[in-house]
Amino acid sequence: MIRLSFFDNNKDILTFKSQMWDLISLCDKDFFPTLSSRENSKNGPIKYFESLFSPNARYVLALVEDKVVGFSVFFHNYYEDLISDYTPCNYIKIACVHPDYRGLRIATMFNTFIEEQLPQNLVLPYIVRRTWSANTPQLKLLNRFGYKLIHKFDNDRGNNVSTVYFAKPILAESSIGKCIS
Numbered sequence: 001m002i003r004l005s006f007f008d009n010n011k012d013i014l015t016f017k018s019q020m021w022d023l024i025s026l027c028d029k030d031f032f033p034t035l036s037s038r039e040n041s042k043n044g045p046i047k048y049f050e051s052l053f054s055p056n057a058r059y060v061l062a063l064v065e066d067k068v069v070g071f072s073v074f075f076h077n078y079y080e081d082l083i084s085d086y087t088p089c090n091y092i093k094i095a096c097v098h099p100d101y102r103g104l105r106i107a108t109m110f111n112t113f114i115e116e117q118l119p120q121n122l123v124l125p126y127i128v129r130r131t132w133s134a135n136t137p138q139l140k141l142l143n144r145f146g147y148k149l150i151h152k153f154d155n156d157r158g159n160n161v162s163t164v165y166f167a168k169p170i171l172a173e174s175s176i177g178k179c180i181s
Helices: 010-030 046-051 081-086 106-116 136-144
Strands: 002-007 057-064 067-078 089-097 126-132 148-153 163-169
Touching: 002 106, 010 046, 010 057, 010 067, 010 089, 057 089, 057 106, 067 106, 081 089, 081 126, 081 148, 081 163, 089 106, 106 136, 126 136
Parallel strands: 089 126
Antiparallel strands: 002 057, 057 067, 067 089, 126 163, 148 163
């Protein structure tokens, strides 16, 4: 049985860090371009992985007993000029699921948790995420969950492969003091 565990700090996640490394190393080539190629590393996406453990990072792990079979990392209260119209936000940095456990709706479980089950003090007006235009499964999931395209860098990942940003309002208009439709 798959269960989700939420960690809101870097200290408590340390127990699972090596399993997360094994998983991201296994899934490195599932990203485009590969995570390790972004840093010219033959030893895996070391810098990328370490960047996941920033002070504003929060973690959702999918576990089978004590084995990590997937994880999602989001940065709480994230700001970037490019997405300033959609901040403050929880920025989903990555979702990674072990190949043997794909098709079990783990990514959907991550989305549902981040959208609907966060502790109240972590709920922000928007959730923002980034992917690439050829990532069809991710794009279908984002559309199904009501995300809208907010920015696109055409062909920056290769011929006909663009970086795309999506956002979804989480709080009602009256909660954030402006219209978010």
